[in-house]
Amino acid sequence: MKELYHWVNGKQVKGTSGRFGDVYNPATGEIIAKVPLATQAELDAAIAGAEKAQAEWAATNPQRRARVMMKFADLINQNMDKLAEVLSREHGKTLPDARGDVQRGLEVIEVCMGAPTLLKGDYTDSAGPGIDLYSMRQPLGVVAAITPFNFPAMIPLWKMGPALSAGNAMILKPSERTPETSLLLAELIQEAGLPDGVLQVVNGDKDVVDGILDHPTVQAVGFVGSTPIAQYIYGRAAANGKRAQCFGGAKNHMLIMPDADLDKAADALVGAGFGAAGERCMAISVAVPVGEATADALIERLIPRIEKLKVGPYTGGDDVDFGPVITKAAQSRINGLVNSGVEQGAKLVVDGRNLSIQGYEDGFFVGPSLFDNVTPDMDIYKEEIFGPVLSTVRAKTYEEALNLVIDNEYGNGTSIFTADGDTARDYASRVNVGMVGINFPIPVPLSYYTFGGWKKSAFGDLNQYGPDAFRFYTKTKTVTARWFSGIKDGASLNFKALD
Numbered sequence: 001m002k003e004l005y006h007w008v009n010g011k012q013v014k015g016t017s018g019r020f021g022d023v024y025n026p027a028t029g030e031i032i033a034k035v036p037l038a039t040q041a042e043l044d045a046a047i048a049g050a051e052k053a054q055a056e057w058a059a060t061n062p063q064r065r066a067r068v069m070m071k072f073a074d075l076i077n078q079n080m081d082k083l084a085e086v087l088s089r090e091h092g093k094t095l096p097d098a099r100g101d102v103q104r105g106l107e108v109i110e111v112c113m114g115a116p117t118l119l120k121g122d123y124t125d126s127a128g129p130g131i132d133l134y135s136m137r138q139p140l141g142v143v144a145a146i147t148p149f150n151f152p153a154m155i156p157l158w159k160m161g162p163a164l165s166a167g168n169a170m171i172l173k174p175s176e177r178t179p180e181t182s183l184l185l186a187e188l189i190q191e192a193g194l195p196d197g198v199l200q201v202v203n204g205d206k207d208v209v210d211g212i213l214d215h216p217t218v219q220a221v222g223f224v225g226s227t228p229i230a231q232y233i234y235g236r237a238a239a240n241g242k243r244a245q246c247f248g249g250a251k252n253h254m255l256i257m258p259d260a261d262l263d264k265a266a267d268a269l270v271g272a273g274f275g276a277a278g279e280r281c282m283a284i285s286v287a288v289p290v291g292e293a294t295a296d297a298l299i300e301r302l303i304p305r306i307e308k309l310k311v312g313p314y315t316g317g318d319d320v321d322f323g324p325v326i327t328k329a330a331q332s333r334i335n336g337l338v339n340s341g342v343e344q345g346a347k348l349v350v351d352g353r354n355l356s357i358q359g360y361e362d363g364f365f366v367g368p369s370l371f372d373n374v375t376p377d378m379d380i381y382k383e384e385i386f387g388p389v390l391s392t393v394r395a396k397t398y399e400e401a402l403n404l405v406i407d408n409e410y411g412n413g414t415s416i417f418t419a420d421g422d423t424a425r426d427y428a429s430r431v432n433v434g435m436v437g438i439n440f441p442i443p444v445p446l447s448y449y450t451f452g453g454w455k456k457s458a459f460g461d462l463n464q465y466g467p468d469a470f471r472f473y474t475k476t477k478t479v480t481a482r483w484f485s486g487i488k489d490g491a492s493l494n495f496k497a498l499d
């Protein structure tokens with residue numbers, strides 16, 4: 001059994017707590033590694049090392065820091081297959097999907113090659129007589145990232161790129177379920193030239209998270225995970241005077257208008273609802289067809305597409321559509337929610353419970369489920385299922401569909417399928433959700449925009465990556481400078497003896 005480690009001051013460091021978390025291969029149900037759960041003393045040592053390294057890193061000119069990002073991007077590309085393999089093994093997603101996970105993180109690193117431009121301040125010449133005004137962006141110091149299991153490469157990269165290229169040092173606390181991908185990324189960025197101590201990977205659970213939140217050296221916390229934990233972390237970090245941006249869970253709706261291309265909408269729903277076993281914060285989990293005829297025609301198209309999906313291990317070949325869910329507990333919870341949907345009166349049109357895959361009977365697999373006639377009072381609507389379950393809520397009108405989304409407590413992503421530009425425009429303008437797709441199912445913005453939800457999908461200010469991230473990871477200093485009349489007005493240049 002492999003024993004994982006922490007990554008501190010540029011090397012692997014064995015855990016000393018004697019406490020470990022189990023890392024599974026979700027496809028087989030086997031424990032593949034033990035991850036050490038750090039003590040407060042181990043965390044303190046990592047933070048002290050980061051603080052020491054940060055001063056010199058911040059004094060390194062931004063272009064040199066950007067060159068580390070260039071080399072890092074190069075190494076990620078060279079190691080794409082290895083990263084995808086490690087990621088798929090501990091997470092369960094298919095290899096092409098794992099490559100996508102790495103790729104969407106890599107794209108943020110690519111933007112960070114231009115960090116010097118994003119770090120530039122403003123300048124006003126002659127703001128008053130002989131007065132110039134300018135601002136600069138300075139790093140915060142030591143910052144922390146606490147990341148979820150579902151994007152083991154992408155989200156750590158979203159955090160590392162902007163924070164490090166802005167001159168901070170970072171404590172990364174990856175999910176204890178998928179820690180190995182982060183450890184591999186740490187080795188690659190060190191090989192790219194990041195000085196020792198600037199990125200410390202400290203593995204652990206709630207104890208380490210609380211240690212980070214209470215540590216006076218840590219200036220900012222970037223979190224991604226479920227809503228209750230996001231809210232908790234935001235509150236505790238803010239109470240301790242830290243900056244915090246905490247991204248939480250989701251319930252993403254897709255509106256399907258009567259004029260939509262229903263084949264395209266059905267294809268999009270299947271990809272967005274079931275890809276990565278529905279374990280994406282931008283997964284579409286609610287389909288909202290407008291009008292009974294649209295709903296009937298949509299369900300008719302969805303059923304054969306969903307029944308055709310192949311569920312299997314990441315080693316199962318190119319035709320596997322999605323893999324297992326992350327833990328046995330997640331598997332039971334999802335099946336339990338499907339049971340509750342049936343009990344509460346929704347119509348289960350495709351039943352994904354009781355899926356067993358030959359040779360992988362102990363894997364955490366859940367087949368795809370489709371519900372029709374779901375209503376907002378049901379648990380399957382109210383809860384973030386985070387599994388391969390798509391619920392259909394039928395709406396009579398566009399306004400009813402729009403209000404369903406507006407009234408939902410989450411606001412991460414949403415999508416509308418329609419042939420009418422006016423409807424699409426109205427939806428994008430009025431909906432209270434952070435990321436909107438028009439005939440586009442998973443509207444994760446590109447890396448030079450920025451990512452963030454509204455309502456209970458995000459706590460704090462400023463989004464992830466793009467210019468917002470550089471604002472989050474820097475403080476602004478503004479200088480008002482006056483120079484009195486000097487040498488140009490005839491001051492003596494002679495070397496005189498003092499009187």
Ligand code: NAD
Nearest residue numbers: 146147148149174175206209225226229247248249250281
């Ligand atoms: P999670 O909240 O269980 O864990 C996230 C992180 O918090 C992990 O590092 C974990 O160790 C830590 N943690 C867990 N419980 C804690 C506690 N009680 N106190 C302190 N720290 C704790 O989330 P997860 O299951 O790893 O990830 C899935 C969730 O993340 C879903 O809700 C999904 O929607 C969300 N997510 C959101 C986004 C986004 O950008 N909004 C992106 C990806 C995932």
